[in-house]
Amino acid sequence: xxxxxxxxxxxxxxxxxxxxxxxxxxxxxxxxxxxxxxxxxxxxxxxxxxxxxxxxxxxxxxxxxxxxxxxxxxxxxxxxxxxxxxxxxxxxxxxxxxxxxxxxxxxxxxxxxxxxxxxxxxxxxxxxxxxxxxxxxxxxxxxxxxxxxxxxxxxxxxxxxxxxxxxxxxxxxxxxxxxxxxxxxxxxxxxxxxxx
Numbered sequence: 001x002x003x004x005x006x007x008x009x010x011x012x013x014x015x016x017x018x019x020x021x022x023x024x025x026x027x028x029x030x031x032x033x034x035x036x037x038x039x040x041x042x043x044x045x046x047x048x049x050x051x052x053x054x055x056x057x058x059x060x061x062x063x064x065x066x067x068x069x070x071x072x073x074x075x076x077x078x079x080x081x082x083x084x085x086x087x088x089x090x091x092x093x094x095x096x097x098x099x100x101x102x103x104x105x106x107x108x109x110x111x112x113x114x115x116x117x118x119x120x121x122x123x124x125x126x127x128x129x130x131x132x133x134x135x136x137x138x139x140x141x142x143x144x145x146x147x148x149x150x151x152x153x154x155x156x157x158x159x160x161x162x163x164x165x166x167x168x169x170x171x172x173x174x175x176x177x178x179x180x181x182x183x184x185x186x187x188x189x190x191x192x193x194x195x196x
Contacts, residue, residue: 002055002084009061009084011050018050018063020084031087033065033080047075054113056106059085060139062113064101077101079115079135081142093142098129103158107183109165112136112145114183116159116170130156132170132181146186152179 001008008021011033020029033048049066056062061084067077077095082088095101100118107113112134119130130153134145154175161168161183168181180190 003058007055007084009053009055011053011063013049013051014046016046016048016050018053018082018087020087029087033063033089046070047073048078051101052103054104054106055084056111056113056137057139059083060090060137062104062106062137064104064115066100066102066118067095067097068100077117079104079113079142081137083139090139091137091141093135093144095133096129099131099133100129101133102156105159105161105168107161107165108163110136111138112183114159114161114168116156118156118173119153130154132156132159132168132179132186134183134186148181148186148188150179150188150191152177152188152191 011018016033018031047070051064051066054062061082063080065078067075074097076097077099079093081091083090098120102116102118104113104115115133117131128149131149133147136143136145155173156170157173158171166183168183170179176194176196178192
């Protein structure tokens with residue numbers, strides 16, 4: 001939802017489409033996240049697999065895309081930066097294929113976004129696939145800030161940030177832990193076991 005509540009954005013996980021719902025006029029604008037492929041909303045492409053949209057400024061939207069294997073093509077996980085005024089993609093930051101960007105949260109006081117990287121189930125084969133990443137953004141591009149991996153992380157999922165923008169809270173789907181990180185640096189402050 002944008003800052004004044006007049007627009008809602010959603011992306012379809014199985015179809016790689018982005019929709020803007022304009023509440024006052026009860027209208028919908030739509031575009032594909034991958035213009036080289038699907039132009040038909042009934043086509044379930046599943047190449048990019050968008051997970052979450054976050055409106056960070058009145059005309060900027062960030063979208064986390066899990067990626068994966070599509071047919072025989074390897075699609076890396078990515079974060080896309082969009083201009084919502086004209087529904088165009090501005091920039092894309094690609095992660096490793098195995099990282100699988102999942103939920104994202106924007107900072108309440110800086111132009112940063114934080115991403116929970118879900119990673120792979122096979123930790124012995126892909127030990128550093130899951131983690132937490134930070135990107136900064138402006139109206140023209142995305143910039144890498146930091147990436148934190150840990151043996152404590154197992155299939156990261158949800159992510160949130162403190163009101164002052166200093167601490168990140170990331171949940172592990174498999175490890176039963178809540179991980180607390182320093183938002184400016186990515187340092188792990190604490191891993192709290194919540195239960196199985």
